[in-house]
Amino acid sequence: MTAALTAKAGPNPAMRLIKTYPMELILTVLIVILIFTAPGFASLRNLLNVLRTGSMLGIIAFGMTAVIIAGEIDLSVGAGAALAGCIAAWFAGALDDSLGGLVAVLIGVVVALGVGFALGYSVGKFRHWFNVPSFICTLALFTALRGAANLITGGFPLATFPPGFDFFGGGYLFGIPFPVYIFALTFAGMHFLMNYTRFGRAVYAVGGNMEAARLSGIDIWWVKAMTLGLTGVMTALSGVLIASQIGSGTGTTATGMELDVIAAVIIGGTSLFGGKGRIWGTLIGVLFLGCISNGMTLLNVSEYWQYVVRGGIILGAVLLNQVLERVR
Amino acid sequence: MLDALSPHHRTGGLLEFDAVTKVYGQTAALSQFSHRFLPGKVHALMGKNGSGKSTLVKILAGVILPTQGTVRVNGADAAFHTPHDAFGAGVVTVHQELSLIPSLSIGENIFLGRLPMARKFGLHMVDWPGLHQAAAGLLQEMGLDLDSHRLVSSLSVGQQQVVEIAKAMSFNPSVLLLDEPTSALAAREVHQLFTLVRRLRESGVTILYITHRMNELFEIADTCTVLRDGQFAGSIEMTQASPALIVEMMFGETAKAKRPARKAIDRSGSPILAVTGLTRHGIFADVSFEVHRGEILGIAGLLGAGRTEVMRAIFGADPIDAGTVMLNGKKVGSPTPKQMKEAGLGYTPENRKEAGLVQVLSTHDNLCLASLAHIAPSGIVTRAREQGFVQRQISDLGIKVPDPMLPVSSLSGGNQQKVVIGNWLNTAPKVMFFDEPSRGVDVQAKRQIFDIIWDQAEHGLAAIFVSTELEEVLEVADRILVMRQGRIVAEVDPTATTLAELYRLCMEGPTT
Numbered sequence: 001m002t003a004a005l006t007a008k009a010g011p012n013p014a015m016r017l018i019k020t021y022p023m024e025l026i027l028t029v030l031i032v033i034l035i036f037t038a039p040g041f042a043s044l045r046n047l048l049n050v051l052r053t054g055s056m057l058g059i060i061a062f063g064m065t066a067v068i069i070a071g072e073i074d075l076s077v078g079a080g081a082a083l084a085g086c087i088a089a090w091f092a093g094a095l096d097d098s099l100g101g102l103v104a105v106l107i108g109v110v111v112a113l114g115v116g117f118a119l120g121y122s123v124g125k126f127r128h129w130f131n132v133p134s135f136i137c138t139l140a141l142f143t144a145l146r147g148a149a150n151l152i153t154g155g156f157p158l159a160t161f162p163p164g165f166d167f168f169g170g171g172y173l174f175g176i177p178f179p180v181y182i183f184a185l186t187f188a189g190m191h192f193l194m195n196y197t198r199f200g201r202a203v204y205a206v207g208g209n210m211e212a213a214r215l216s217g218i219d220i221w222w223v224k225a226m227t228l229g230l231t232g233v234m235t236a237l238s239g240v241l242i243a244s245q246i247g248s249g250t251g252t253t254a255t256g257m258e259l260d261v262i263a264a265v266i267i268g269g270t271s272l273f274g275g276k277g278r279i280w281g282t283l284i285g286v287l288f289l290g291c292i293s294n295g296m297t298l299l300n301v302s303e304y305w306q307y308v309v310r311g312g313i314i315l316g317a318v319l320l321n322q323v324l325e326r327v328r
Numbered sequence: 329m330l331d332a333l334s335p336h337h338r339t340g341g342l343l344e345f346d347a348v349t350k351v352y353g354q355t356a357a358l359s360q361f362s363h364r365f366l367p368g369k370v371h372a373l374m375g376k377n378g379s380g381k382s383t384l385v386k387i388l389a390g391v392i393l394p395t396q397g398t399v400r401v402n403g404a405d406a407a408f409h410t411p412h413d414a415f416g417a418g419v420v421t422v423h424q425e426l427s428l429i430p431s432l433s434i435g436e437n438i439f440l441g442r443l444p445m446a447r448k449f450g451l452h453m454v455d456w457p458g459l460h461q462a463a464a465g466l467l468q469e470m471g472l473d474l475d476s477h478r479l480v481s482s483l484s485v486g487q488q489q490v491v492e493i494a495k496a497m498s499f500n501p502s503v504l505l506l507d508e509p510t511s512a513l514a515a516r517e518v519h520q521l522f523t524l525v526r527r528l529r530e531s532g533v534t535i536l537y538i539t540h541r542m543n544e545l546f547e548i549a550d551t552c553t554v555l556r557d558g559q560f561a562g563s564i565e566m567t568q569a570s571p572a573l574i575v576e577m578m579f580g581e582t583a584k585a586k587r588p589a590r591k592a593i594d595r596s597g598s599p600i601l602a603v604t605g606l607t608r609h610g611i612f613a614d615v616s617f618e619v620h621r622g623e624i625l626g627i628a629g630l631l632g633a634g635r636t637e638v639m640r641a642i643f644g645a646d647p648i649d650a651g652t653v654m655l656n657g658k659k660v661g662s663p664t665p666k667q668m669k670e671a672g673l674g675y676t677p678e679n680r681k682e683a684g685l686v687q688v689l690s691t692h693d694n695l696c697l698a699s700l701a702h703i704a705p706s707g708i709v710t711r712a713r714e715q716g717f718v719q720r721q722i723s724d725l726g727i728k729v730p731d732p733m734l735p736v737s738s739l740s741g742g743n744q745q746k747v748v749i750g751n752w753l754n755t756a757p758k759v760m761f762f763d764e765p766s767r768g769v770d771v772q773a774k775r776q777i778f779d780i781i782w783d784q785a786e787h788g789l790a791a792i793f794v795s796t797e798l799e800e801v802l803e804v805a806d807r808i809l810v811m812r813q814g815r816i817v818a819e820v821d822p823t824a825t826t827l828a829e830l831y832r833l834c835m836e837g838p839t840t
Contacts, residue, residue: 198700198707208686216698217669275688
């Protein structure tokens with residue numbers, strides 16, 4: 001048996017490495033190439049910038065991974081992030097006089113996180129009660145939340161944040177951008193949740209076979225709604241960080257972010273059919289997307305070509321996973 | 329194309345089998361079957377599960393080719409490589425599972441894949457008026473009062489079955505094969521179906537009719553042909569037949585099932601599970617029974633008798649309309665799977681692929697699926713913590729698994745079934761429902777699964793065992809309830825009954 005298994009996994013250790021860690025290897029190769037070809041890629045300043053940009057995306061992507069493993073999808077995260085920033089900015093402006101800037105913005109952030117959770121959880125409940133697919137529900141939110149964000153700001157950036165608030169999105173702690181800490185914490189938290197808790201195991205089961213999970217006594221609708229709610233919170237968190245970084249609540253920010261988030265999850269090997277995927281894979285996907293965008297910009301590749309290349313990468317990653325599935 | 333729409337019938341379909349044999353690997357599903365089905369009659373085809381009936385159906389439907397022998401239609405040799413070949417030779421099969429598309433109209437369903445086309449405005453377009461006209465003609469000719477424009481989704485199951493037959497008739501068959509057409513129908517709908525079948529017989533079509541319901545035979549069939557263990561067991565005119573005679577032909581000399589010595593069950597205490605007056609409208613009604621500690625209760629019945637439905641309802645997987653469930657002396661309000669699991673009930677579903685296992689997850693994960701609350705009361709799970717539970721089931725149940733971390737889909741059917749059972753044994757249940765635990769597993773695994781059930785019962789588990797194979801129910805259970813059309817109609821002692829007798833109880837219609 002063992003002989004048969006090793007034979008299947010590849011005759012030599014190198015082949016086995018390629019089959020087990022394909023995206024990790026591709027990312028390493030990409031980084032090595034960029035170090036030698038892209039001017040300034042290897043500078044600390046640039047790498048920290050890549051990490052900062054990747055953090056905003058990654059925080060949401062970890063939540064999205066759970067949603068996709070549970071067999072659902074959330075298309076509203078870009079608009080949700082914009083809305084969260086605008087809510088925080090609105091509270092900062094409205095309560096500034098009575099409570100002071102920092103308390104006001106803090107209330108705004110808490111409200112934004114709460115709204116994020118409620119929206120995500122409701123999507124799950126809509127799926128349960130009215131059998132509306134999460135694709136449709138979040139497609140509706142995708143446009144509605146964008147509208148709501150602009151209604152709050154009146155169409156103009158709402159620059160109401162108190163001084164010092166820009167630290168969260170734009171500041172450095174011990175030389176590392178602050179969002180990177182949140183990114184790392186989210187990664188650790190989600191990795192733990194998905195691998196070492198009952199809830200995480202239930203997410204895999206629900207996405208892998210809803211009926212089997214239900215008959216095993218798992219509350220499938222609660223599990224699905226919770227993954228969506230969790231992603232709502234992370235979306236809001238990321239939205240607040242983005243608003244903090246650019247210094248205002250802006251209705252048009254994070255446009256198209258949902259597609260990058262989903263792309264990162266898919267590049268990381270998570271199956272859109274549900275039941276399969278890893279938080280670690282999503283981390284690789286986020287870093288991969290970050291490096292390739294940054295690298296192309298440094299290499300002066302036109303923005304239009306960047307779109308084309310990113311599309312190709314998504315397709316390529318899915319094909320690679322399908323091929324590996326067969327040879328494994 | 330137009331030919332398909334014109335209502336002319338071929339008549340007189342003489343269907344002959346000459347030493348037809350179908351071999352799968354080592355086993356012959358059908359061996360040396362020879363018979364002549366005379367034209368213009370309704371021929372019933374009987375046989376218990378595994379007798380070769382479905383093989384015969386598949387050969388006639390063009391799904392498989394016989395290994396040896398020839399089939400002749402009206403004297404001409406016929407080898408059906410595809411369903412299309414069968415249609416071409418005038419042999420049309422109506423399968424047991426309905427194959428209509430609910431969102432399309434009756435007319436479109438009838439002519440699906442061969443929609444009539446017409447040239448309009450210079451374009452080649454679907455000829456909708458022509459289609460519905462042809463469909464209406466067909467329906468009218470068959471004496472059916474149905475509007476061809478109606479969506480199939482708005483029809484009752486009985487009406488859908490009738491449309492299915494209308495679709496078959498649109499191929500102008502000389503031989504029509506009906507595979508258990510009444511299994512999903514209510515009594516009134518059965519009556520309508522029979523009217524239609526008689527009408528078709530009068531028009532000269534040869535009908536092969538497969539059923540498990542004995543009383544239907546005497547109502548509709550002219551002859552009855554019986555298969556046993558893949559062989560021709562006899563054929564008689566219905567005027568000379570009796571239920572006893574047919575059952576004898578189906579079973580031949582039957583040996584008594586061999587059972588291990590079982591402890592006497594103590595039924596003096598209060599039952600661990602008691603169900604009273606359980607009803608789900610249209611599915612089952614007034615089901616009451618009790619199970620005691622250490623007892624294996626068998627539920628026998630034909631497909632569609634309501635066995636699985638009752639178990640699913642008690643487990644909370646489906647709603648119930650009336651009745652009470654008492655588990656461990658406590659009344660359960662409206663059960664949910666989660667609540668019943670916590671109360672000590674386990675359920676291994678009949679189709680492990682769709683409902684029993686998460687195929688993409690590992691054997692390890694599947695063995696812990698139902699018992700996570702038990703393994704990790706705090707909510708935090710580690711592989712090490714799960715390991716003990718996984719290893720215990722693998723060794724206790726003899727699950728052959730090269731690596732528990734590989735997807736469960738890589739295991740054989742028997743081992744997958746053991747994983748389903750192990751998943752539930754990990755919850756330390758007091759009552760377990762085994763729904764078709766032996767379906768699609770090899771003989772050796774089947775024995776092992778029965779041993780597991782007996783062994784668990786010895787240790788105090790109350791079990792309910794359901795199988796389509798009556799031999800198995802007779803072998804495994806301590807007591808058997810017979811279900812027919814959603815009701816419990818008899819209780820039998822397996823040591824004091826025969827297979828033929830049990831079969832008769834399951835099969836008998838409500839009126840006879």
